[in-house]
Amino acid sequence: MPRFAANLSMMFTEHAFPERFRAAADAGFDAVEFLFPYDYPAKDIAEWCRRAGVEQVLFNLWPGRWEAGERGLAALPGRKAEFRQSVRTALDYAAVIGTPRLHMMAGIADAADPVHQACYREQLAFAADAAAEQGVTIMIEPINGRDMPGYFLDDFERAAELIDTLGHPGVKLQFDIYHRQILRGDVLTGLKSLMPVIGHVQIASVPARNEPGSGELDDLRILKALDELGYAGFVGCEYRPRAGTVDGLGWLAALRGG
Numbered sequence: 040m041p042r043f044a045a046n047l048s049m050m051f052t053e054h055a056f057p058e059r060f061r062a063a064a065d066a067g068f069d070a071v072e073f074l075f076p077y078d079y080p081a082k083d084i085a086e087w088c089r090r091a092g093v094e095q096v097l098f099n100l101w102p103g104r105w106e107a108g109e110r111g112l113a114a115l116p117g118r119k120a121e122f123r124q125s126v127r128t129a130l131d132y133a134a135v136i137g138t139p140r141l142h143m144m145a146g147i148a149d150a151a152d153p154v155h156q157a158c159y160r161e162q163l164a165f166a167a168d169a170a171a172e173q174g175v176t177i178m179i180e181p182i183n184g185r186d187m188p189g190y191f192l193d194d195f196e197r198a199a200e201l202i203d204t205l206g207h208p209g210v211k212l213q214f215d216i217y218h219r220q221i222l223r224g225d226v227l228t229g230l231k232s233l234m235p236v237i238g239h240v241q242i243a244s245v246p247a248r249n250e251p252g253s254g255e256l257d258d259l260r261i262l263k264a265l266d267e268l269g270y271a272g273f274v275g276c277e278y279r280p281r282a283g284t285v286d287g288l289g290w291l292a293a294l295r296g297g
């Protein structure tokens with residue numbers, strides 16, 4: 040069975056953020072991920088993890104002004120300096136918290152525009168080099184345009200090709216099963232063919248982004264397939280519980296029982 044990380048940006052929101060670490064541990068998780076740590080001092084987050092006995096396995100680079108609709112800076116030529124500063128800040132947080140992967144969000148930009156393409160590649164190389172010095176891996180994640188209209192990286196093949204072309208061992212694919220199903224389908228084939236470049240997996244039901252097993256896919260079958268494919272990384276539970284977080288963990292109990 041894969042190792043699961045509770046996504047504290049979506050799960051356990053019944054609690055204030057600092058309390059979510061303990062709540063996740065009490066519910067049986069030994070790992071957590073979340074979108075952004077930047078509202079809190081890194082040492083506090085490290086302490087919440089330590090006290091709860093959970094490892095922090097992933098967070099995102101600062102995406103720009105989220106409230107203003109920004110969704111990353113990597114493909115934005117006008118934001119190069121801010122992007123590079125965001126890499127340094129994220130790496131400082133990762134060093135204190137002990138986080139081994141960072142998701143680099145691309146931004147809202149025209150994927151067909153060579154200027155944005157060149158900027159994205161350049162910034163990806165910069166982030167990967169800086170992260171590698173600290174043993175951290177940079178993740179890139181295709182995100183569907185229904186949830187994030189205009190998002191630059193909205194194609195799994197293009198992401199895999201970018202990783203291939205860059206040829207940097209510190210860049211991997213964040214395979215979010217929810218986005219994959221909406222963008223392309225063919226989830227099992229995608230997992231199989233992309234497995235060599237996958238560094239992190241996330242899951243939610245489709246289309247509602249709730250608990251695994253509550254949507255159109257056989258999520259438990261897909262999770263079992265990850266074992267068959269030899270996936271040894273984490274699966275982030277990046278879903279919005281339909282009712283209470285703990286009440287909605289039946290899918291995990293079923294998987295553990297079976």
Ligand SMILES: O=C(O)[C@@H](O)C(=O)CO
Pocket residue numbers: 074099142180182215218241277
């Ligand atoms: O799938 C998602 O939405 C996240 O993994 C993310 O990092 C950006 O929102």
Ligand SMILES: [Mg+2]
Pocket residue numbers: 180215241277
């Ligand atoms: Mg995701």
